[in-house]
Amino acid sequence: MRWTVSKVDVLIKRLDPDLPLPRYAHVGDAGADLVAAADVELAPGERAVVPTGMAIALPDGYAAFIHPRSGLGARLGVTIVNAPGTVDAGYRGEIKVTLLNTDLRATAVLRRGDRIAQMVVQRVEQAVFHEVTDLPGSARGTGGFGSTGGFGTASGFADNEHRREGA
Ligand SMILES: O=c1ccn([C@H]2C[C@H](O)[C@@H](COP(=O)(O)OP(=O)(O)OP(=O)(O)O)O2)c(=O)[nH]1
Numbered sequence: 520m521r522w523t524v525s526k527v528d529v530l531i532k533r534l535d536p537d538l539p540l541p542r543y544a545h546v547g548d549a550g551a552d553l554v555a556a557a558d559v560e561l562a563p564g565e566r567a568v569v570p571t572g573m574a575i576a577l578p579d580g581y582a583a584f585i586h587p588r589s590g591l592g593a594r595l596g597v598t599i600v601n602a603p604g605t606v607d608a609g610y611r612g613e614i615k616v617t618l619l620n621t622d623l624r625a626t627a628v629l630r631r632g633d634r635i636a637q638m639v640v641q642r643v644e645q646a647v648f649h650e651v652t653d654l655p656g657s658a659r660g661t662g663g664f665g666s667t668g669g670f671g672t673a674s675g676f677a678d679n680e681h682r683r684e685g686a
């Protein structure tokens with residue numbers, strides 16, 4: 520087997536020359552870390568739109584998705600309200616991150632230069648929507664929203680079969 524790595528060129532403009540460019544922490548990482556361009560303190564339950572000090576131009580057929588960092592989530596309870604945020608190929612404005620402090624007690628303190636989110640650049644396709652009156656059948660059908668069961672058990676599907684039969 521041969522592993523292939525594909526890369527895409529993205530134009531970036533620093534709106535704040537003192538901040539670092541987005542950076543992949545390791546070779547092969549999916550997300551490049553974005554930093555805060557300003558200090559931010561979030562009281563429990565509070566959210567704020569945080570500037571990153573940069574703007575990008577993506578090629579057509581690409582989008583960038585702004586994901587939370589797991590470390591911030593685990594340590595401080597800080598996540599992104601609209602995760603993942605979508606940056607359209609044509610957007611030339613400053614990339615901003617809407618952080619939310621989900622912690623019920625502690626204020627989250629983040630400083631300018633702290634890594635607050637990660638940006639994943641991906642190929643995307645636009646759909647051509649063809650309206651029909653009947654959709655083709657499928658194995659899943661209309662089941663969703665927990666239809667496969669398995670909540671709160673390690674046994675998952677087996678437990679689900681049991682419940683269904685017992686219902
Ligand atoms: O986390 C995000 C999400 C979006 N954006 C920017 C890039 C994106 O291209 C633009 C619009 O985002 P979106 O379509 O999600 O927001 P909207 O509320 O639908 O605004 P609009 O009416 O401008 O599309 O805002 C960010 O900087 N950060």
Ligand SMILES: [Mg+2]
Pocket residue numbers: none
């Ligand atoms: Mg929109």
